[in-house]
C-alpha cells in the first residue's frame with residue numbers, strides 16, 4: 001500500500017507525499033525541499049525545527065495551498081490542497097507578526113475572516129454562529145474586556161492571541177503556525193505556550209507548528225520533525241513521550257531535558 005492510500009484510509013489531517021519544492025525566479029532556481037513524506041494525525045500537535053532558511057515556512061505554505069509542490073502532493077483531510085474540492089476554510093494560519101487591521105476593533109478583527117467568507121459566499125453556517133464563537137474565543141483567551149479595543153492598545157502577546165482567535169473563528173480542522181511566538185520575550189512566550197496547549201486541548205485541532213526554539217517544540221508537541229539544511233529533508237521525527245497536561249514542572253522533567261538535548265545534537269557543528 002502506498003503512503004497516500006494508507007494515510008487516506010486513516011484520513012491523515014495533513015499528508016505530504018514525496019513533496020519536492022523548487023522556486024524558480026528570473027535570476028536563480030532554489031531547491032527548498034528535496035523530498036518530504038510525512039503524515040500528521042487528526043488532533044496531533046507536531047512541530048517542525050531546522051536550521052535557518054532550510055525550508056520550514058515553505059513546508060507550511062505548501063499545506064496552506066499558497067504554493068504548488070514541484071513534485072508530489074499535499075493533502076488536508078485526504079483532499080489534495082491544489083484540487084477544487086479542497087476547502088480553504090479547513091485550514092487556519094498564524095504568522096510571526098500579527099496581521100491585524102489598526103482601524104478595526106479586536107472583535108471586528110477576529111470576525112474579519114467571517115466577513116470575507118460571507119462576501120465570497122463560502123460561509124458554512126449563519127453569521128450568528130460565528131459571532132458566538134468569536135465571543136467564546138475572546139473569553140477562552142482572556143480578552144473579553146478588550147473586545148472594543150484597537151490592536152495598538154494591546155501588548156504583542158495579546159495581539160498574537162487575537163490572531164489565534166481570528167484563525168479559529170471559522171473552526172478550521174488544521175492550524176498552521178509559523179513561529180507565532182518568535183517575536184515575544186521568553187516569559188510571554190512560556191505563557192503563550194501554556195495558553196496554546198489549553199486552546200488545543202479544548203478545540204481538538206491538528207496543529208503544525210514551526211519554531212526555531214527547540215525547548216518550545218518539545219514542550220508543545222507529540223512529535224518534533226527535524227529538517228536538514230536546505231534543501232530540506234527529514235533527518236528525524238522525535239516522539240515526545242511526556243504526559244499531558246504539560247506544566248511549568250514539565251520543563252524540569254528529566255525526559256524533557258533529555259529530549260531537548262537529543263534535538264540539539266542535530267544542530268551542533
Ligand SMILES: Nc1ncnc2c1ncn2[C@@H]1O[C@H](COP(=O)(O)OP(=O)(O)OP(=O)(O)O)[C@@H](O)[C@H]1O
Pocket residue numbers: 023024025030032050051052053054055056057058059230
Ligand atoms: N517565494 C519565494 N521565492 C523564491 N525563493 C524563496 C521563496 N520563499 C522561500 N524561498 C527560498 O527558499 C529557501 C527556504 O525558505 P523558507 O522561508 O522556507 O525557510 P525557513 O526554514 O522557514 O527560513 P527561516 O528559518 O529563516 O524562517 C530559502 O533559500 C528562501 O530564500
